[in-house]
Amino acid sequence: MGSGKGAAWSRWSLMPKVDRGFFLSLLPFAAVIFAVFALLAYVLVEESWPAIARFGISLFTENVWRPSERGVEFVRYGLLAPLYGTLITSVLAAALALPLSLSTVFFIEEMAPRRIRDAFSSIIDLMAGLPTIIYGLWGLEVMIPFLRRWVMEPLHLHLGFLPTFSCDPMSGASFLAAGLLLAIMIIPYMHGVIKEAYRQIPRTYREAALSLGATRYEYFRIMTSLIRPAVVAALLLGLGRAASETVAVALVVGNAFNVSPCLLAPGYTISSLIANQFTEASFFPLMENVMFAGSLVLLIIGMVFSGVGVIMMRRVRRIYGR
Amino acid sequence: MEVESVTFEGKGYALQVEDLHVWIRGKHIVKGISLEVPRRRILAVMGPSGSGKSTLLRAINRLIDLIPESRVEGRVLVYGTDVYGEDPYRVRRLMGMVFQTPNPFPNMSIYDNVAIGPRLNRLVRSREELDELVKWALEKAMLWDEVRDRLDDPPHRLSGGQQQRLCLARALALKPRLLLLDEPTGNVDPVNAVKIEEALRSLLKDLEITIVLVTHTPHQAVRISDYIAFIYSGELIEFGLTDTIALNPRHELTVKFLRGEV
Numbered sequence: 001m002g003s004g005k006g007a008a009w010s011r012w013s014l015m016p017k018v019d020r021g022f023f024l025s026l027l028p029f030a031a032v033i034f035a036v037f038a039l040l041a042y043v044l045v046e047e048s049w050p051a052i053a054r055f056g057i058s059l060f061t062e063n064v065w066r067p068s069e070r071g072v073e074f075v076r077y078g079l080l081a082p083l084y085g086t087l088i089t090s091v092l093a094a095a096l097a098l099p100l101s102l103s104t105v106f107f108i109e110e111m112a113p114r115r116i117r118d119a120f121s122s123i124i125d126l127m128a129g130l131p132t133i134i135y136g137l138w139g140l141e142v143m144i145p146f147l148r149r150w151v152m153e154p155l156h157l158h159l160g161f162l163p164t165f166s167c168d169p170m171s172g173a174s175f176l177a178a179g180l181l182l183a184i185m186i187i188p189y190m191h192g193v194i195k196e197a198y199r200q201i202p203r204t205y206r207e208a209a210l211s212l213g214a215t216r217y218e219y220f221r222i223m224t225s226l227i228r229p230a231v232v233a234a235l236l237l238g239l240g241r242a243a244s245e246t247v248a249v250a251l252v253v254g255n256a257f258n259v260s261p262c263l264l265a266p267g268y269t270i271s272s273l274i275a276n277q278f279t280e281a282s283f284f285p286l287m288e289n290v291m292f293a294g295s296l297v298l299l300i301i302g303m304v305f306s307g308v309g310v311i312m313m314r315r316v317r318r319i320y321g322r
Numbered sequence: 323m324e325v326e327s328v329t330f331e332g333k334g335y336a337l338q339v340e341d342l343h344v345w346i347r348g349k350h351i352v353k354g355i356s357l358e359v360p361r362r363r364i365l366a367v368m369g370p371s372g373s374g375k376s377t378l379l380r381a382i383n384r385l386i387d388l389i390p391e392s393r394v395e396g397r398v399l400v401y402g403t404d405v406y407g408e409d410p411y412r413v414r415r416l417m418g419m420v421f422q423t424p425n426p427f428p429n430m431s432i433y434d435n436v437a438i439g440p441r442l443n444r445l446v447r448s449r450e451e452l453d454e455l456v457k458w459a460l461e462k463a464m465l466w467d468e469v470r471d472r473l474d475d476p477p478h479r480l481s482g483g484q485q486q487r488l489c490l491a492r493a494l495a496l497k498p499r500l501l502l503l504d505e506p507t508g509n510v511d512p513v514n515a516v517k518i519e520e521a522l523r524s525l526l527k528d529l530e531i532t533i534v535l536v537t538h539t540p541h542q543a544v545r546i547s548d549y550i551a552f553i554y555s556g557e558l559i560e561f562g563l564t565d566t567i568a569l570n571p572r573h574e575l576t577v578k579f580l581r582g583e584v
Contacts, residue, residue, distance in 0.1 A: 202425075204423060208419075208421065208425050208427070209427075212492070214411070215442075226429055228429070
């Protein structure tokens with residue numbers, strides 16, 4: 001039996017004429033996808049190059065934001081604060097969302113009555129598709145006041161000796177608020193990835209685990225260990241989504257150039273920086289190029305995370321011989 | 323339920339099934355089965371495919387709970403414990419099970435596959451004790467000599483028959499009172515099938531264990547068991563000592579099944 005891969009090329013001579021035509025007619029559509037991606041990457045590199053050439057590595061390791069209309073020699077940019085903010089908020093989001101996604105999958109799949117299960121599934125699918133601006137407004141108007149009053153102030157008051165809670169919450173817009181909102185936003189995705197893998201676990205392994213006298217909790221742990229690659233994949237996809245989320249974060253993160261370990265302080269992320277400042281960027285030399293450099297970093301982060309995530313999902317399938 | 327405190331009356335039954343009915347999605351699968359198996363005996367449940375044998379087995383250890391829209395009526399007692407009067411997760415600790423297709427956990431080593439039961443049930447206090455138990459279980463499953471040098475290998479390096487004996491060892495490591503086997507040799511080559519049968523017979527010599535074996539081959543049932551229950555489309559057609567049923571089957575259907583005609 002021949003392998004499916006590359007069969008179209010190696011069997012060109014054997015291919016009926018009508019199929020050759022069909023094959024050739026499909027080719028442009030596939031090519032468009034590659035072309036768009038290549039063009040995208042090219043533009044990002046090309047546009048960010050002047051900034052990288054001017055500031056070198058300090059563009060990513062310094063926290064300065066000194067635009068000037070007077071000329072290119074007067075400006076200075078360093079993206080450390082938004083890079084740091086992107087990292088902190090997305091790690092926080094993934095760390096909060098992972099246990100919640102895992103436990104909701106298990107609860108819904110194993111313990112909840114059928115009707116609740118169906119209702120919950122619909123709601124979580126709906127949540128994945130909601131426009132992100134809705135999350136942003138809700139976060140700004142509902143979550144932040146609540147968070148400030150009931151979480152941030154008590155944390156600062158009682159655990160203020162920890163660096164992470166040492167600063168005054170002020171408006172409430174902060175790394176913590178952004179991380180939490182992002183967690184809520186990525187739960188549907190992580191839940192979806194984990195749920196798909198969970199449902200793929202053959203019944204025979206469920207039966208085996210239960211026949212060994214596993215309690216519900218032990219059963220949960222065995223099942224989770226069976227889909228560990230999918231859990232890692234969900235984590236990475238969630239991280240990727242959190243890092244690239246824009247509008248909602250721009251509304252709740254506070255938009256301040258800040259590299260502080262305090263989660264209650266306002267900060268910036270790359271995408272919220274671009275969303276906030278791009279309209280004015282053209283007035284200042286090099287600012288647009290700096291933003292393109294930030295986007296390039298996002299693209300690389302996104303590619304790495306989804307790449308590894310996809311590899312992990314493949315491993316799940318291999319375990320069950322699919 | 324205190325598993326450890328279960329005591330055995332000399333003439334107590336290991337398994338009592340009383341008027342057991344099972345419905346799945348409204349379909350009547352098991353139709354009023356009653357039988358008793360004395361301690362330290364092998365019961366073979368035989369019958370054609372789709373006769374409800376596997377469902378009966380899953381009703382005994384309540385894996386039936388996994389099947390949506392299933393309903394059970396009647397009583398099952400395992401060494402005196404009412405299976406449907408206890409938390410299913412706890413009651414399963416009395417029993418071990420081997421399935422039709424070998425299903426060692428693919429993400430665990432050979433060793434861990436055997437050790438997982440004792441670990442879950444906290445049967446051992448030290449690593450040495452666990453090592454001993456794993457060795458014991460693999461010996462009982464007649465697999466020790468073949469895997470002693472590669473306990474850390476993943477189970478998929480073993481042949482199908484070896485994997486099935488690994489699953490037997492996994493079940494035995496819990497020292498179950500009742501061992502349920504669902505056509506354990508159905509997907510296994512003849513050599514391994516014989517080894518599994520030998521292993522099962524020898525278990526009864528020195529263990530407090532009772533075995534229920536589901537099979538669709540009358541030969542295996544006759545070869546290995548002390549009692550036979552013949553099930554046909556969910557009904558218990560005949561139940562009794564293996565010799566009696568093999569030599570003097572009373573029911574026409576049993577005769578036909580033994581001859582391989584149904």
